[in-house]
Amino acid sequence: MEPILIIGGGHAAAQLCASLVEAGVGAQLHLVCAEASLPYQRPPLSKAYLKNPAEALQPHRGDAWYAQAGITVHLSDPAVAIDRAAKTVRLQSGITLAYGHLVLATGARARRPAGWPAGLANVAVLRDATDADQCRALLAGATSLTVLGGGFIGLEVAGTARALGLAVQVIEVAPRLLGRSVSAELSDHVLASHRAAGIDVLLNATLGEIEHDGTRLLALQVNGQRQPVERLLLGIGAEPEVGLAEAAGLAIDNGIVVDATMRSSDPAILAIGDVARFPASPLWAPAGTTLRLESVQNANDQARAAALTIQGQSPVYAALPWFWSEQGAMRLQMAGLMPAPDRPDVTRHRRPGATDASFSILHYVGDRLVCVESVNAPMDHVMSRKLLEAGKHPAPAVACDPAVALKSLLA
């Protein structure tokens, strides 16, 4: 009964524990968390947790579940080194744990701009519970919030802060919001929706030197103008936490490189979730594409695949990627991967919903449906996932006809 060591405390680690317990090997598990709490739900951290100061962290499972399953949990004790030859991991406390299988679910850390001093009291990022508590403090008593970065984290917090009555400005250096992730049409809609809520959105921004006094950020230089800052959230992306893996000599490429079974370049070591760069299934992306996806779905499904690998099976990870984001009054949902926008055979088609605020954008490569973005259209999203998983490719005219239920196209 070889020990199974899981390093991480996010969604991937939580799901891996659940899957391995279901498989009957709970007693072999060691969960090594750098944080002080058991793994907890992350999505609420940018929304309900910030809106309501009384909202508690939601652990996926309680102490009793881990104890009953026989899992040894190490909290506030990050791993500091992997010895691949000895198959051991040393923790910060000095404890050394042996493994038969090691799973790295170390996630990603928030990117900070080069040259900004650490510890500015009125600047926060948002990845974990500690950050979320800092964001709560940031919003409490503030009259305004500056959000640097128009990606998912920045816009979710912007929406939350606006709902709390703060004056909010989003500063984005790219020509559009969510530029890495959504279509131009959806960017436009998101922009209009945030502006309609009274959020000041600045695109194509040029940033100069910051002004600070060592403890507080005082001002930004935006498009050549000095702009005072009261409180600021940094939402400029995340870097995969590959330090342990890199020091141990595993293959790294903007993430820990894994194969379709979630194994790294060392067959005894797996990597899952935000940290893992994996081969995309040809079902969802051109052959040879590798991806690193930062989503709850990817964390959960890769955990499930890893559990099979650990049990001696050879899964081929091919789960349909899907994603959601709640920003202000919008529930954005995405099924499938956006095709590269410069591909010549890509077409986009709009499926209207009950109102202007509810619709889907269907992306086709040739006559193949590959991706569906939905706004306030949960039925469209759920049915799009089923269509994609079933390999159905209804003609755009049919799929975009509001009189046709997407469910009927599954038959």
Next chain:
Amino acid sequence: MPDITLIEHDGTEHGFEAPDGVTVMQAATGFGVPGILADCGGQAICGTCHVIVADAWISRLAPPQSAEDALLDTVGVARQDGSRLACQIRLHPDLQGLSMHLPERQQ
């Protein structure tokens, strides 16, 4: 701290005292009751925490809001009178004795 019961599709019963103020989804997954996926962690996004509330309880719960209502039409098994998303049922002492079935599958 109401006592609640979740009955799996194969008849296995899970009865436990659930904390106040959390949702049925949180209480059930926290206690490790199988059969609830809760892919979105309770945000009324995914529809994979479908439960079927016992008849006597249907009218004693606050009715579903629009997001839940839309999702209930998408769940893995056909929607029934007592169908609810477990993440939208918040527990309080008046729900003492709440009983629910789990569907055969969530997707």
